[in-house]
Amino acid sequence: MRKVLVAVALLVTVARIENSMAQTYPSRPITLVVPFSAGAGSVDTVGRIVAERMRTSLGQPVIVENVGGANGTIGVGRVARAAPDGYTLVIGIRDTHVFNAAIYALSYDVVTDFEPVALVASGRGGLFVAKKSMPANDLNSFIAWLHANPDKASQGHPGVGSTPHLNGLYFQNITGTHFQFLPYRGSGPAMQDLLAGQIDMMFVGADSALPQVRAGTIKAYAVMGKSRLAAARDIPTVDEAGLPGFYQSVWYGLFAPKSTPKDVIRRLNAAVADALADPTVRRRFDNIEQEIPSRDQQTPEALGALQKADIEKWWPIIKAAGIKAE
Secondary structure, eight states: OHHHHHHHHHHHHHHHHHHHHHHHOOSSOEEEEESSOTTOSHHHHHHHHHHHHHHHHHSSOEEEEEOOOGGGHHHHHHHHTSOSSSSEEEEEOHIIIIIHHHHSOOSSOTTTTEEEEEEEEEEOOOEEEEETTOSOOSHHHHHHHHHHSTTTOEEEESSTTSHHHHHHHHHHHHHTOOOEEEEOSSHHHHHHHHHTTSSOEEEEOHHHHHHHHHHTSEEEEEESSSSOBTTBTTSOBHHHHTOTTOOOOOEEEEEEETTOOHHHHHHHHHHHHHHHTOHHHHHHHHHTTEEOOOGGGSSHHHHHHHHHHHHHHHHHHHHHTTOOOO
């Protein structure tokens, strides 16, 4: 009986502490870890836009801290080990919270060591591009060309296990084609070789590919998203081009360490939702081709479901290909 009373008293105490924390939270600045270097693409940009606006709702600054290295595993690992008090968050993407768990031997679990906070945005899709001299002028013709020329084509990508590399594997799986994979130290060097005709194809972000498409130095077969890009209305989506569902859109979500109090998660989620409803934030996201999810998709539950669905889709592909960190 005494043990039962002690246990009940402990639960009551914990509940009071959590309630007190939620009522006073936040009482100091919050750190949002971006697990990549400053200025390293859209992850940093999206994180800074939403962090800046969350201050208005929370009454405390949300300070962005870049902790790069090992494809995001160092920064994400730091947050996994942080105190579950709502003062340390991480902005995660498919690479950090899905792919890495199947590629690296991690010291944390991407699912059980985190609490989803909110889905922030999703990219409108990268571009499926090919060298200028490629004889095929549309996606269906290109797939037919690959079937007629097995193992002759090459895809450049920014590293083993990167999103473009895995999209190449997935493309082979669903089309029954075969081609070579050539890793580069980033998309920039790969694009240079595509321009020179040294490689045949790439899956690449629209921001870096569109200037070359406009200049006529490479071909664009499709937007790997559900809708056409505002800056490139003439390029069809993969659905329109004959490869329905072949999307390469990066999602961005906020995560907190496991056991962060639910009231704190709700407060953070409300701050994100408030930020995403702001016209200035929406305009800034639109300018960088980022889609803001509907309010019902901004919830912790929606982010958790999206992560789970991606794990079920991508882990078997990664494991079947035997991809491991080099």
